[in-house]
Amino acid sequence: MRTSYKTVQCKDIVKDMVGSSVVLAGWVHQIRDLGGKKFIILRDGSGFVQITISKDSVNEEVLKISEELTYESVVQVKGVVKEDPRAPRGVEIVPSEIRILNLASKPLPLDVSGKVSADLDTRLRERVLDLRRNEMRAIVRIADTTLRVIRDTLRSMGFIEVFTPKIIATATEGGANLFPVIYFGREAFLAQSPQLYKELLAASLERVFEIGPAWRAEESDTPYHLAEFISVDIEAAFMDYEDVMKILEKLIEQILTTLRKEHEDDLKILKHELPSISIPLPRIKYTEAIEILQNEGFNIKFGDDLGTPELRALSLKIGHELYFITEFPTKIRAFYTKPMDSNPELSESFDLVWRHIELASGSSRIHKKDMLIEALKSRGLNVENFQYFIKWFDYGMPPHAGWGLGFSRLLLMLTGRSNVKEVTLFPRDKKRLTP
Amino acid sequence: MRTSYKTVQCKDIVKDMVGSSVVLAGWVHQIRDLGGKKFIILRDGSGFVQITISKDSVNEEVLKISEELTYESVVQVKGVVKEDPRAPRGVEIVPSEIRILNLASKPLPLDVSGKVSADLDTRLRERVLDLRRNEMRAIVRIADTTLRVIRDTLRSMGFIEVFTPKIIATATEGGANLFPVIYFGREAFLAQSPQLYKELLAASLERVFEIGPAWRAEESDTPYHLAEFISVDIEAAFMDYEDVMKILEKLIEQILTTLRKEHEDDLKILKHELPSISIPLPRIKYTEAIEILQNEGFNIKFGDDLGTPELRALSLKIGHELYFITEFPTKIRAFYTKPMDSNPELSESFDLVWRHIELASGSSRIHKKDMLIEALKSRGLNVENFQYFIKWFDYGMPPHAGWGLGFSRLLLMLTGRSNVKEVTLFPRDKKRLTP
Structure with missing residues (x-):
């Protein structure tokens, strides 16, 4: 569904679309910097897509902005769908423009990518993340x-x-x-x-x-x-x-x-x-x-x-x-x-x-x-x-x-979870009245 | 869906079923007594069906019970589906047994058949009816x-x-x-x-x-x-x-x-x-x-x-x-x-x-x-x-x-109603906390 901020959802970008121009919007889920190349995993409500940035393929402005990105920042990305057998679903986005809609502070109080685990109390306190x-x-x-x-x-x-x-x-x-x-x-x-x-x-x-x-x-x-x-x-x-x-x-x-x-x-x-x-x-x-x-x-x-x-x-x-x-x-x-x-x-x-x-x-x-x-x-x-x-x-x-x-x-x-508080979006118990 | 009390819902009784034995359960919606013949409109959650009682076609016990019925009483009816062009959907039930599951008091505080109208306050007080x-x-x-x-x-x-x-x-x-x-x-x-x-x-x-x-x-x-x-x-x-x-x-x-x-x-x-x-x-x-x-x-x-x-x-x-x-x-x-x-x-x-x-x-x-x-x-x-x-x-x-x-x-x-209380099952306002 096209909205003011995007033409397509992340998960709908598939091989059929190779060569198309798209506008995406979502959160910076991961950043992997391999020196010459940078991979940004963009996440939205539907899923993920890989944004690939290399000096040869993107402009100065995109390069500069990609340096400023933090995890969970909200961005809009214009780009072209390219084939890449190593990327999820075999496609990647080569961006012509990246716009930061809201920069996220760092460090985050909770790791969204899931590498660092947290106890349930912390997770419930940082529930939006x-x-x-x-x-x-x-x-x-x-x-x-x-x-x-x-x-x-x-x-x-x-x-x-x-x-x-x-x-x-x-x-x-x-x-x-x-x-x-x-x-x-x-x-x-x-x-x-x-x-x-x-x-x-x-x-x-x-x-x-x-x-x-x-x-x-x-x-x-x-x-x-x-x-x-x-x-x-x-x-x-x-x-x-x-x-x-x-x-x-x-x-x-x-x-x-x-x-x-x-x-x-x-x-x-x-x-x-x-x-x-x-x-x-x-x-x-x-x-x-x-x-x-x-x-x-x-x-x-x-x-x-x-x-x-x-x-x-x-x-x-x-x-x-x-x-x-x-x-x-x-x-x-x-x-x-x-x-x-x-x-x-x-x-x-x-x-x-x-x-x-x-x-x-x-x-x-x-x-x-x-x-x-x-x-x-x-x-x-x-x-x-x-x-x-x-x-x-x-x-x-x-x-x-x-x-x-x-x-x-x-x-x-x-x-397969073991505590009803984990599966409830914002649980209420004797000690929790927020968030 | 067959339940302990019925084999079929009222609205599912159609011409194809003529000759079948059925068990129904519901409320006595209407009773029309034409001397030799009595028509009971049985209502359940799905709709209505006509139960036809005449001295020629039903047994003594059914006749006797049919005399005791009051509006909105809860009954179970065993009978056979017959064709009747004058009845709704062209079918009626000729009962072999009627069992009163709960007799309703009379008079009712509200007319369910809709012939006597009531103001909204009364209707909300008698909401179940x-x-x-x-x-x-x-x-x-x-x-x-x-x-x-x-x-x-x-x-x-x-x-x-x-x-x-x-x-x-x-x-x-x-x-x-x-x-x-x-x-x-x-x-x-x-x-x-x-x-x-x-x-x-x-x-x-x-x-x-x-x-x-x-x-x-x-x-x-x-x-x-x-x-x-x-x-x-x-x-x-x-x-x-x-x-x-x-x-x-x-x-x-x-x-x-x-x-x-x-x-x-x-x-x-x-x-x-x-x-x-x-x-x-x-x-x-x-x-x-x-x-x-x-x-x-x-x-x-x-x-x-x-x-x-x-x-x-x-x-x-x-x-x-x-x-x-x-x-x-x-x-x-x-x-x-x-x-x-x-x-x-x-x-x-x-x-x-x-x-x-x-x-x-x-x-x-x-x-x-x-x-x-x-x-x-x-x-x-x-x-x-x-x-x-x-x-x-x-x-x-x-x-x-x-x-x-x-x-x-x-x-x-x-x-097409004009008051939100009418379309709310049990509305709450400053004066209403029950039913």
């Missing part, structure tokens, strides 16, 4: 495609994209971990999840999905938690937990297939191999999981949560990388979770587990008013606070089910 | 397709989808209209726009877009403002305001073309005709607009904002429905707006106007550090508060431009 690194650009591209596949796949199944309110009057999942907002002088909160609103929308529109921010005031700093995160949510009427598990595994399969096809280069940059899965994914019941863990020596009993060490041990023992744990105890799931008809101690619920990480969580939901009120009371929640939700159970609330998927956690599996 | 109305479902489908077209079109132009922080340390657009958040004991705010973060991402990734929530604590209640709204944002390095105006008008053209092709029925339901545009859209300079308004008798001068009455008069006078106003005075635009080289009193900025409504707003941005600091100071802003942003101007900030588009405002043009 960090995001220019090859690995981060690969992660961003994979995230972009993943979002596209999620939406396309859900739309093909009849799901409609929605946006639900992020400022809410009361806690949905109990009162913990909420960020208070001052809303026109009243106290309100940031939504921990779109849960109740997506249920109401399923009661109107049948199948809905949302990809948007959610917030939890997590006190502890872990590689799997953020104060602000992107949640992928679906909710569907006339489905139960098994139906929405099938949707989730199909979605994951579609993402993996597409990334293998379209992002081979990015996966290579990340030195990452995507997990091989076949659906249906393995399913293991919560009670079975507890038994296995007890046999492994864990001091755990029915009703306990499965934390990172438990999930790690369980995944190793059963030999699966990606699987469902199903039918959790009703009392350890949120109030809207539907108990099993055959045994109300257990619920129609599941988690999707990858290695030691819970990627997604879902269930059939209660759709009968009496049962909902009972569930609220049994958890000590104030029924009055939920009237805005309960009200609709009198007016055609269908049976429904859904799940929420942590987008950054999913990206760990897709990019 | 309101969203089941034909008109609202058409709006939701149009919104869904619009989102799809926006993302597909921007991706085809090399834009990458991003998410930026919504909890921020300082105001981006000046201090007004911010919602305070208590962030781990510190004061923070909800983002009014992704502005500075999208600029930083353009400095890393070149072309980015985001569709997400933003917040403004608007004291006044107007048909065009919400406390929480969805903003469509792009930001691109190596573009100026004219480049991003071209992207915006191409995007609008693509949306209109797609809606005409895919949503003829929905537009009919809404009794709405989409505007006919041809690109390039008309462009009128701010100074020209002021002159026209002065000639129209408005008491307005250079440096004044253009409000609803001014835009209404201007659009009528120039005879355009959708057009750009360009080159606003620098001092009435945000600090990051780039002044024109030829006359720094004016800026490289624009608004996209539809009738009397500003749909989008954009500009070239300042990319030089000195100029940015000058712009902050001249507006009385504290330079220290913006250090997290200014810092990056030393490390390869490219020339860049972008715009923000109000999604609900755009939907007014696409659906």
Whole structure:
């Protein structure tokens, strides 16, 4: 796409264009000076191209400016495409003019070329430079495609994209971990999840999905938690937990297939191999999981949560990388979770587990008013606070089910990284509020 | 898609299926009792189908249950597809079993079939029922397709989808209209726009877009403002305001073309005709607009904002429905707006106007550090508060431009509605915090 500053993107310069005049604009990614010849690797959003400068082939002015260039300076380059078998894609640019649009200071606080590694704290502080690194650009591209596949796949199944309110009057999942907002002088909160609103929308529109921010005031700093995160949510009427598990595994399969096809280069940059899965994914019941863990020596009993060490041990023992744990105890799931008809101690619920990480969580939901009120009371929640939700159970609330998927956690599996902060552009946690 | 409750969606029942057994699930949309015969219009997320009940063709149990049905009750229907030329799509269902999954109370607080109209306040209070109305479902489908077209079109132009922080340390657009958040004991705010973060991402990734929530604590209640709204944002390095105006008008053209092709029925339901545009859209300079308004008798001068009455008069006078106003005075635009080289009193900025409504707003941005600091100071802003942003101007900030588009405002043009609250699923304003 031609813009005021360029006629073509770096990656679109190919052998067919040899002899053409082009205008490029981007960042000085690398400078290699071989005495008589200087190679500048120009980077833009699309990729790289080599600018070759030698005394014989460029004018005085270009030579002079090429001496002033610093890493990450922003430049515009006019030149002609030449063939060069040693350059990437077999082409190089011989410049007739180089214009510095913004000179970068040196030294840079972070090495963009990736030769000098930095710890995550430094990288997050210098994030704008960090995001220019090859690995981060690969992660961003994979995230972009993943979002596209999620939406396309859900739309093909009849799901409609929605946006639900992020400022809410009361806690949905109990009162913990909420960020208070001052809303026109009243106290309100940031939504921990779109849960109740997506249920109401399923009661109107049948199948809905949302990809948007959610917030939890997590006190502890872990590689799997953020104060602000992107949640992928679906909710569907006339489905139960098994139906929405099938949707989730199909979605994951579609993402993996597409990334293998379209992002081979990015996966290579990340030195990452995507997990091989076949659906249906393995399913293991919560009670079975507890038994296995007890046999492994864990001091755990029915009703306990499965934390990172438990999930790690369980995944190793059963030999699966990606699987469902199903039918959790009703009392350890949120109030809207539907108990099993055959045994109300257990619920129609599941988690999707990858290695030691819970990627997604879902269930059939209660759709009968009496049962909902009972569930609220049994958890000590104030029924009055939920009237805005309960009200609709009198007016055609269908049976429904859904799940929420942590987008950054999913990206760990897709990019081979180990900390959600690394795959989040500008993460927020207890200590980070900028950049 | 077969689920636990159904084998097929209502709208997928067509003549080819005559003779097949199906299981359906949905809401009782209408009941027409013609004495010997009863017609139930069953509605699900996909559409409608007619269930025909006559003493001759159904069993006692079905007859009995059909007497108990109320509007909006949730039912499951097993039956056989029969031909009926008078029914929608020429097919009806003769049921062998009807199961009530959730009986709806009567009377309903809002008429879903649309025969009895209600004012917007009532509709928003009874929103879950309101969203089941034909008109609202058409709006939701149009919104869904619009989102799809926006993302597909921007991706085809090399834009990458991003998410930026919504909890921020300082105001981006000046201090007004911010919602305070208590962030781990510190004061923070909800983002009014992704502005500075999208600029930083353009400095890393070149072309980015985001569709997400933003917040403004608007004291006044107007048909065009919400406390929480969805903003469509792009930001691109190596573009100026004219480049991003071209992207915006191409995007609008693509949306209109797609809606005409895919949503003829929905537009009919809404009794709405989409505007006919041809690109390039008309462009009128701010100074020209002021002159026209002065000639129209408005008491307005250079440096004044253009409000609803001014835009209404201007659009009528120039005879355009959708057009750009360009080159606003620098001092009435945000600090990051780039002044024109030829006359720094004016800026490289624009608004996209539809009738009397500003749909989008954009500009070239300042990319030089000195100029940015000058712009902050001249507006009385504290330079220290913006250090997290200014810092990056030393490390390869490219020339860049972008715009923000109000999604609900755009939907007014696409659906023919007149209040952004009507086209927002669960709107938030000063008085509404639920549902």
